Amino acid sequence: MVNQRRHVSGAVYILLLTGPELWGLVSQTCNGRSQSPVNIVTSKVLPDERLTPFHFTGYKETFYESLINTGHSVQLNLPSSIQIKEGNLVDEYKHTIDGETFPMEMHIVHIKEEYDLLAEASKDSTSVAVLGFFFQESESANEKYDHLISALKYISQPKTNVTLVGVSLDMFIPSEIDRTKYFHYKGSLTEPDCAEAVVWTLFESTIPLSRNQLATFNQLLFYDGQKMVNNYRPVQPLNGREVYYSSGQLALVSSVASFI
Numbered sequence: 001m002v003n004q005r006r007h008v009s010g011a012v013y014i015l016l017l018t019g020p021e022l023w024g025l026v027s028q029t030c031n032g033r034s035q036s037p038v039n040i041v042t043s044k045v046l047p048d049e050r051l052t053p054f055h056f057t058g059y060k061e062t063f064y065e066s067l068i069n070t071g072h073s074v075q076l077n078l079p080s081s082i083q084i085k086e087g088n089l090v091d092e093y094k095h096t097i098d099g100e101t102f103p104m105e106m107h108i109v110h111i112k113e114e115y116d117l118l119a120e121a122s123k124d125s126t127s128v129a130v131l132g133f134f135f136q137e138s139e140s141a142n143e144k145y146d147h148l149i150s151a152l153k154y155i156s157q158p159k160t161n162v163t164l165v166g167v168s169l170d171m172f173i174p175s176e177i178d179r180t181k182y183f184h185y186k187g188s189l190t191e192p193d194c195a196e197a198v199v200w201t202l203f204e205s206t207i208p209l210s211r212n213q214l215a216t217f218n219q220l221l222f223y224d225g226q227k228m229v230n231n232y233r234p235v236q237p238l239n240g241r242e243v244y245y246s247s248g249q250l251a252l253v254s255s256v257a258s259f260i
C-alpha cells in the first residue's frame with residue numbers, strides 16, 4: 001500500500017495498477033457500492049458553484065524526494081511544504097470521461113492530518129482526497145517531464161527507488177491545467193483494500209506526453225514481473241452516486257482529444 005510513512009501530507013504518484021480481476025477476492029470492500037474509478041458522463045454531471053478553484057502553495061519550490069517503483073505504480077513523495085488547497089471543500093484507476101480512456105493517470109493523494117496511514121484513514125468516508133490528472137499522447141515531448149522520465153531507468157525493478165533532485169510541482173502539473181474545471185465525486189481507493197474513503201477530484205485539462213515518453217513508463221516492472229501496461233482497474237458502477245462539476249460552462253474533454 002502507498003504511503004506507509006508517518007505524517008505524510010501528500011504524495012504524487014503516477015498510477016499503473018495490477019491484477020484488477022482478482023480484486024474482489026483480495027478484499028470484500030472492493031465489492032462495495034461506492035468504488036472507483038468511474039466513467040464520468042459529462043451530460044449528466046451537476047454544476048456546483050461551491051467547487052471553487054484549487055490553489056497550490058509551493059508550486060515552483062524545488063525539492064528532492066524518492067521516486068519509487070512500488071511494484072504497483074511509480075510514486076513520488078511530496079515534501080510537507082507543498083499544500084494544495086481546495087476552494088470550499090471542507091476537510092480536506094482508470095477513470096474515463098464519456099467512455100474515453102487515457103494512457104496514464106496521475107494521482108496526488110492527500111490524507112487528513114489526523115491519520116498517519118492510509119489504512120487508518122479508510123474508516124472515514126472523506127479522509128483521503130485524491131486529485132487526478134489525465135495524460136494524453138501528444139506529437140511533441142513534454143520537456144518538463146524529462147527529469148522524471150530519465151530517472152525511470154534506475155527503478156525498472158519493483159521495490160527500487162532513486163532520489164530526484166531539483167524537482168517542483170510545476171514540472172508535473174503544467175501551468176496550463178485549468179484549476180477551475182474539475183469533476184468531483186465520492187469513491188474509493190483504486191487499490192485493495194479499496195476503502196470507500198476518497199473524495200475524488202478529476203481535472204478536465206490533460207497533461208501532454210509523447211508516445212516515447214509514455215512508453216518509458218510501460219518498461220517498468222510490476223511485482224509479478226509483468227510490464228506496467230494496461231493494468232488499470234476497470235470502471236466501477238456509480239450506483240446512484242452524483243458527479244459534480246466545478247463550472248457552469250462545460251468544455252468537453254473529448255474535444256481536447258481531437259488535436260492528436
Ligand SMILES: *[C@@H]1O[C@H](CO)[C@@H](O)[C@H](O)[C@H]1NC(C)=O
Nearest residue numbers: 066067068077159160161162
Ligand atoms: C530506497 O532503497 C533503499 C535500498 O533498497 C532502501 O533502504 C530505502 O528504504 C528506499 N527508500 C524508500 C523511500 O523507499
